[in-house]
Amino acid sequence: MSKKKIVVLAGDGIGPEITAAAVEVLKKVGETFGHEFELDYKLLGGCAIDKFGVPLPDETVAACKASDGVLLGAVGGPKWDALPADVRPEKGLLGIRKALGLFANLRPAVIYPELADASPLKKEVLARGVNVMVVRELIGGIYFGPRGTKEDGKVAYDTEIYSEDEVRRIAKVAFDLARGRRKKVTSVDKANVLVSSRLWRRVVEEVHEDYPDVELSHIYVDNAAMQLVRDPSQFDVLLCPNMFGDILSDEASQITGSIGLLPSSSLGTEKAGLFEPIHGSAPDIAGKDIANPIATILAAAMLLDNMGMGKEARAVENAVGAFLSDGWRTPDLGKGKQVGCAEAGRLIAGYVHA
């Protein structure tokens, strides 16, 4: 019996529905394996702006820091689109990542055989296997660099900026992960144009000296986007600066059949990691009970893993597999026994076994 404190940041749009489904699964894990999960619901994003006037209230940061892990839904929506950049919901998400020092974002893209039909790629391409781990640097680069407007708002700029230390620590994460996988790191940059990419490439090569057993190659981001759909089997760990990882992980998710399937974990300098689907708040389908909760449920599995509950995490992954092989499908997954978000959560919880 162990007791863990989990902060739930449901957020906006479909966030409350998908996190509710994942909480259902966590509760079943608690009952099945005899753990107590103390859930603390806090506000982040648009819902926090509505209540407190800011996307990331201090009490949310404090609760996350004091927790064993954070489960996040998604933030943002048209309601807050007209707000200035600094009080937008997305700023809250970037802010909590920064506040928790979450520099490493892991986004695994794997194909479920049951969903091969949902992938836009040809069967013979998928047959070579898709198992890519996107390692995205999460609190540096252009999303956090100097920015501003000039000439009365007629000119605007953002800055891609990386230090050696920032590149070194994320590169280590990628090489360490590769050791437990197929021992291949492909580092993504745009070193033919950007000086920040040249620094990125040099530091990645330096870190590689400590990992002679791992194969390293470099790829330009435009080529990476193309290769990912041409033959994803060539990639094992894809090491990316913040923005390139943001873009390529959406692309990788679609290869697997639906963006509704990909979880991510963000790890860093504090005890608490943050676990979220890679997709957004999908305001167009919010409240309709048709969202796919699988990415969030798999994010909960990553949270369990991070709290040292490996067998519980495997039980959740197996439950998702059983749900899919029994033919259950949320609308985004195409033909099958159709279920909504809440029902999918209940069914997957039901498949959790010790």
Ligand code: IPM
């Ligand atoms: C993601 C999202 C966020 C990001 C947005 C909502 C700020 O796209 O997690 O990939 O860019 O990191």
Ligand code: MG
């Ligand atoms: Mg994104």
